[in-house]
Amino acid sequence: MKKILVVGSLNMDLVVQAPRHPKVGETIFGSQFHTFPGGKGANQAVAAARIGAPVTMIGRVGADGFGQQLLEIAAQEGIDAQWIEAVSGQPTGLALITVSDDGQNTIVVISGANTCLTTSDLDAAESAFDEAAALVLQLEVPMPVNQRAVELAHQKNIPVLLNPAPAQQIPIEILRQVDILIPNQHELLLISNQPDMESAIQALLGLGVKQLVVTLGEDGALLVSARERQHIPAFKVTPVDTTxxxxxxxxxxxxALTQGQPLPQAARFASAAAAISVTRPGAQPSLPIRSEVEKFLKEQNA
Known part of the structure; x- marks a missing residue:
């Protein structure tokens, strides 16, 4: 069975629960502290693995305790981690997260070893692309690495899903070769350099983006291409942690896409998984398994 290939970041999340987010210069008391495995790349790899797909990940951790923990967790999740290496000279990536009592979060990321992933590392791991049914990318590793990953996928006719987070400017060469761009509203405006969502959508389509899936939080998701547009409503849940x-x-x-679901159906399936995740604390600990998503959808349909 062909795999989902994730090229991206691995972090350890240091999470503080607080009644609200402090103002600039303000000190407040938190109520809880937790250490969770995270990093957008690793989170997406674990999310896919728990849904039932074979997953390979390419990334870097530091030669430290956090790095060893993240390697062990990847193995426990069934992820093919042969291309995740520990490097000296940089710590494992960290994310400092504050979660307020209403479930909203603020995040500061220290990239650490994630910056050590190079285009040469991808070339050395080219065999991982040969086994892939889809490539999943984010923006927590150096941009040249993402560009090389897109080039390799394009050469091998592998569809590319790019989640442009943390939001930053993306070379047009990458945007034109991405099959599905998955920003939230903030990321949509920043990467397009436009003042509103409609202008941003038109600008990105004009640059050659084939398909946009804009996540709208509690308002669901918007599927947009040059030919059509469809809104996928969100499921109503009480959030605990949106990390x-x-x-x-x-x-x-x-x-869902690699298993043959059409995009609207796949987006509804993904929305259900996201809805479940926000009802639980932490990044990877919140990610559901496939049976939970199917049960949730069955209950919603009923």
Whole structure:
């Protein structure tokens, strides 16, 4: 069975629960502290693996305790981690996360060893692309690495899903070769350099983006191409922690698409996975398995 290939970041998340987010210069008391495995790349890899797809990941961790933990977790999740290496001279990536009582979060990422992934590393791992049914990317590793990953996928006719987070400017060469671009509203405006969502959509389509899947949080998702547009409503849940909702969506979407679901159906499946994830604390601990998503959808349909 062909795999989902994830090229991206691995972080350890240091999470503080607080009644609200502090203002600039303000100190407040938090109530809880947790250490969770994270990183957008690893989150999306775990999300896809738990939904039931074979997953390979290419990435870097530091030669430290956090790095060893992340390698062990990847193995426990059934992810092919032969292309995840520990490097000296940089710590494992970290994310400092504050979660307020209403489930909203703020995140500061320290990239660390994620910056050590190179285009040469991808060339050395080219055999992983030969086994892939889809390539999943984010923006927590150097942009030249993402560009090389897109080039390799394009050469081998592998569809590319790009989640442009954290939001930053993306070379047009990458955008034109991505099959599905999956931004949230903030990322959509920033990467397009436009003031509103409609202008942003038109600008990205004009640059050659084939398909947009804009995640809208509690408002669902918007599917946009040059030919059609469709809104996928969100499922109503009470959020506890939204940290990995987008990653859950991306991983589940990739699995559903590679298993033959049409995009609207795949997006609804991914929305269900994301809805479940926000009802649980943490990044990877919140990600559902396939049977949970199927049960949730069955209950919603009923």
């Amino acid at each position: 990995a909702a987008g990653d859950s969506f991306v991983g589940a979407l990739a699995v």
